[in-house]
Amino acid sequence: MLERVGVQDIDALFERVPGEYLLKKDLDLEPALDEPRLMQHLTALSDRNEGARMLSFLGGGMYRHHVPPAVDQLLQRSEFYTAYTPYQAELSQGTLQATFEFQTIVCELFGVDVANASMYDAASGVAEAVLMARRIKHRNQIVVSDGLHPEFLETVRSYIQGLDSSDSIKVAPLGPDGRTDWQAAAGLITDRTAAVVVGYPNFLGCVEDLDAAKGAAESEGALLITATAEPYALSMLEAPGACGADICVGEGQALAVPPQYGGPGVGLFGASQAFVRQMPGRLVGRTVDEDGNPGYVLTLSTREQHIRREKATSNICTNHALIALAMGIRTAMLGKQGFTQAGRRCLDAAHYLRAGIEKLDGIELPYSAPVFNEQVVRFANVPASEVIGRLSKRGILAGVDLGRFRDEWGHDLLVAVTELHTREDLDRVLTCFDEVQRSDST
Numbered sequence: 001m002l003e004r005v006g007v008q009d010i011d012a013l014f015e016r017v018p019g020e021y022l023l024k025k026d027l028d029l030e031p032a033l034d035e036p037r038l039m040q041h042l043t044a045l046s047d048r049n050e051g052a053r054m055l056s057f058l059g060g061g062m063y064r065h066h067v068p069p070a071v072d073q074l075l076q077r078s079e080f081y082t083a084y085t086p087y088q089a090e091l092s093q094g095t096l097q098a099t100f101e102f103q104t105i106v107c108e109l110f111g112v113d114v115a116n117a118s119m120y121d122a123a124s125g126v127a128e129a130v131l132m133a134r135r136i137k138h139r140n141q142i143v144v145s146d147g148l149h150p151e152f153l154e155t156v157r158s159y160i161q162g163l164d165s166s167d168s169i170k171v172a173p174l175g176p177d178g179r180t181d182w183q184a185a186a187g188l189i190t191d192r193t194a195a196v197v198v199g200y201p202n203f204l205g206c207v208e209d210l211d212a213a214k215g216a217a218e219s220e221g222a223l224l225i226t227a228t229a230e231p232y233a234l235s236m237l238e239a240p241g242a243c244g245a246d247i248c249v250g251e252g253q254a255l256a257v258p259p260q261y262g263g264p265g266v267g268l269f270g271a272s273q274a275f276v277r278q279m280p281g282r283l284v285g286r287t288v289d290e291d292g293n294p295g296y297v298l299t300l301s302t303r304e305q306h307i308r309r310e311k312a313t314s315n316i317c318t319n320h321a322l323i324a325l326a327m328g329i330r331t332a333m334l335g336k337q338g339f340t341q342a343g344r345r346c347l348d349a350a351h352y353l354r355a356g357i358e359k360l361d362g363i364e365l366p367y368s369a370p371v372f373n374e375q376v377v378r379f380a381n382v383p384a385s386e387v388i389g390r391l392s393k394r395g396i397l398a399g400v401d402l403g404r405f406r407d408e409w410g411h412d413l414l415v416a417v418t419e420l421h422t423r424e425d426l427d428r429v430l431t432c433f434d435e436v437q438r439s440d441s442t
Contacts, residue, residue, distance in 0.1 A: 054397050071326050099321065109231060119267025128249075142196075144197045201371065204414070206369035233343070235339045249270075250267070251266070267320070276300065278313055284298060346373035357433070376414055390436050
């Protein structure tokens with residue numbers, strides 16, 4: 001390599017760096033540790049993380065559910081762990097089959113005809129759904145529910161800021177029950193509207209009325225896009241596709257991997273068969289060879305890398321294949337019955353917590369709409385940020401401070417529960433909520 005670039009030695013590559021910036025002695029590094037001591041050292045560092053052993057009620061788009069160790073063990077098989085894009089289908093049958101099964105799972109979750117091989121995450125999936133709707137309808141305006149996850153909306157704005165002015169996105173207000181006010185939204189939807197975008201459940205945990213959403217969208221010939229951040233909610237709720245949603249987007253993290261500093265996730269993307277050629281990413285299909293043996297292929301790849309530039313629908317160049325595989329493994333382990341049982345436990349825990357909060361003075365549940373496993377808790381006298389700070393000292397991550405997103409939500413705490421929370425966990429956080437509110441009101 002040195003000969004190829006025309007230098008005698010490594011030092012010649014750094015001749016342009018002033019001498020005073022070059023290290024002229026060995027780095028002062030501690031001696032290397034053997035494996036047992038290194039593992040002990042890393043464990044000690046990990047244990048210093050404040051949240052490592054805390055009871056967590058965090059949600060807001062990422063959720064902590066049980067992921068069996070078998071998922072990680074299967075992911076570590078070399079043919080899965082190192083595989084990338086299956087450009088040569090004949091050599092990538094295992095990867096393609098796993099992706100095909102993942103697509104089938106997404107179709108069953110959403111109640112749609114087709115699903116792609118995954119997106120980066122739900123946020124990018126929502127943005128791609130908006131672009132897809134604009135192509136299909138040849139319209140530029142989008143009406144977005146104010147209950148959509150704020151970071152999803154921010155991503156949509158980033159995607160289209162170079163295409164249109166900011167007024168191409170209209171925000172439909174929420175009603176007093178925490179769901180979209182579709183009567184008010186009707187005044188925003190026009191013959192220029194390509195799609196209506198709504199969370200299902202929404203960012204506040206409220207279950208939106210998709211029948212009303214579909215009616216509002218259809219009134220002007222717009223498409224309905226749903227975004228589901230908590231896939232376990234679909235164990236209890238009717239599939240959005242069955243409710244008339246044209247494009248269904250979601251986040252698969254909860255069914256694949258634990259929350260890890262905001263990622264990685266896996267974006268779920270499904271739609272009606274009529275729109276398949278406008279979908280972003282790639283689709284894996286199943287076929288047979290000349291001898292009648294089954295095989296898997298890339299049926300559609302809609303990036304300019306694969307097809308003519310003017311035919312491309314997206315610059316998405318890959319997918320979160322490893323996390324998609326983890327979701328496929330986990331859902332296969334759960335099965336339909338296990339999926340429903342886990343969802344029921346989440347729902348029961350949420351209602352137990354709700355009943356407990358209703359008995360506390362100075363704390364209210366501001367929204368009356370149905371919820372799945374996440375809900376807003378409002379403190380009369382204490383900002384949500386202060387509640388979080390006080391409970392963290394007791395080993396509890398109380399939830400998401402909604403004041404981070406809007407000033408008027410400063411006393412609102414978004415609290416999520418899953419099948420991992422025991423009754424003792426719920427009683428413990430209820431006691432802490434009561435103590436914090438009482439101590440501040442006296």
